Amino acid sequence: MQDVLGLLGLDTAVTTVYRAMLTDPGLGVAELSARLDVPQSQVHEALDRLADSALLRPSRDTPGTFRVVSPELALEAALHRQEEELLRRQQELVAHRTAAARAVAEYAEQHPLAAPEGSVRLIGLDAIQEQLEVLARGLRTECLSVMPGGAQSQASLDASRPLDEDALNRGVSLLTLYQTSVRNDPATFGYARWMTGLGGQVRTAPVLPPRLLVFDRKVAVVPIDPANTRLGALCTREPAIVANLVALFEQAWNTAVPLGADTATGTGSRLGPVERELLKLLAAGLTDESAAKRLGVSLRTVRRQMAALMERLDASSRFEAGLKAARLGWL
Numbered sequence: 001m002q003d004v005l006g007l008l009g010l011d012t013a014v015t016t017v018y019r020a021m022l023t024d025p026g027l028g029v030a031e032l033s034a035r036l037d038v039p040q041s042q043v044h045e046a047l048d049r050l051a052d053s054a055l056l057r058p059s060r061d062t063p064g065t066f067r068v069v070s071p072e073l074a075l076e077a078a079l080h081r082q083e084e085e086l087l088r089r090q091q092e093l094v095a096h097r098t099a100a101a102r103a104v105a106e107y108a109e110q111h112p113l114a115a116p117e118g119s120v121r122l123i124g125l126d127a128i129q130e131q132l133e134v135l136a137r138g139l140r141t142e143c144l145s146v147m148p149g150g151a152q153s154q155a156s157l158d159a160s161r162p163l164d165e166d167a168l169n170r171g172v173s174l175l176t177l178y179q180t181s182v183r184n185d186p187a188t189f190g191y192a193r194w195m196t197g198l199g200g201q202v203r204t205a206p207v208l209p210p211r212l213l214v215f216d217r218k219v220a221v222v223p224i225d226p227a228n229t230r231l232g233a234l235c236t237r238e239p240a241i242v243a244n245l246v247a248l249f250e251q252a253w254n255t256a257v258p259l260g261a262d263t264a265t266g267t268g269s270r271l272g273p274v275e276r277e278l279l280k281l282l283a284a285g286l287t288d289e290s291a292a293k294r295l296g297v298s299l300r301t302v303r304r305q306m307a308a309l310m311e312r313l314d315a316s317s318r319f320e321a322g323l324k325a326a327r328l329g330w331l
Contacts, residue, residue, distance in 0.1 A: 013038070017046035018055055021068045086255060093209075093251040096244075119236035121224065128221070128233045129159055135215045135235075136163040142173035143215055144249045148208040150296025151185035152178075164195060174200040177252055179208055179296035180274050192259055203256035206277035207294050209248050220245045278305055279325055 020032055029047070033040040050056040055069050122128045136143070164174060174195065182188040182204065192202045210226035220242045223229045236242065257273065274295065281291040292302040306321075315321035 014046045014049045018050055025068050089255045096248050096251050119234055122235055123232040131235055139167050139172045141216050145176040146208055146212045147178050150179050150181040152188045157191050168198040176202050177208055178204050180204045180206045181296040202259040205256040206274045209252055212245055217246055
């Protein structure tokens with residue numbers, strides 16, 4: 001039970017009051033204060049914390065009093081609240097992503113040949129790499145990175161290693177987002193583990209915003225065409241653009257999973273993050289090919305995962321699988 005209470009964030013004082021109430025549910029504030037030899041004000045504070053954690057609920061038998069709830073039920077309620085908060089953040093991320101894409105598209109339509117004020121277009125991989133090296137050497141506090149597309153090329157990893165190592169040795173914070181599928185690529189996963197070993201922070205998510213880099217929250221580098229990064233990149237110091245890209249990164253970061261966290265596929269009625277995202281993408285009408293591209297995995301992987309989901313749901317079609325998943329609360 002101690003592990004469960006710890007997951008709910010309860011300190012020793014609150015846990016002591018809770019245990020006493022489990023032993024004798026009829027104890028009032030005065031009795032708890034006397035038995036535990038603590039001030040009544042401390043008991044009141046503990047009761048408030050217990051109520052906030054759903055470990056105390058109003059009694060239906062005796063109005064005006066509370067009944068003690070088992071820690072297992074309270075933990076289930078807490079996890080449900082966290083899932084709702086995660087869903088809300090994911091919805092906000094989608095909204096931010098849509099707004100950012102719309103703003104960039106509108107600007108490109110109105111200024112097809114121009115770059116925003118304080119910005120420069122970098123054409124070609126050599127120009128991009130040169131600019132990244134300059135920006136990396138000038139880093140002072142942090143670098144925010146989004147690296148979608150699953151497995152990264154060996155050339156990209158080799159080019160990034162000396163820059164990342166130098167920045168980390170200088171005490172710069174590196175926050176990097178990869179897609180969940182990199183866990184299946186030894187080279188990219190090994191690079192991410194190497195970064196965390198030097199003090200970098202790495203998180204993964206099934207779906208990410210387009211590729212971006214933000215240096216010290218002052219300069220951002222984004223691809224001119226996210227679908228083809230070889231066409232070049234836009235390096236901008238425009239405060240409004242950089243601020244929106246930072247907000248987009250933070251939304252994605254807050255819903256991602258730390259690299260060392262367990263992201264194994266769920267069992268029973270639980271879904272893993274990739275399975276849940278796959279169901280959402282296919283329910284939204286995306287083809288297998290489009291879903292594979294969004295998740296950074298192969299077409300064969302998407303079809304294999306979908307077949308496994310249909311088997312778990314005992315569904316004969318994707319439509320039936322979607323209906324059953326919705327009824328089970330998986331979506």
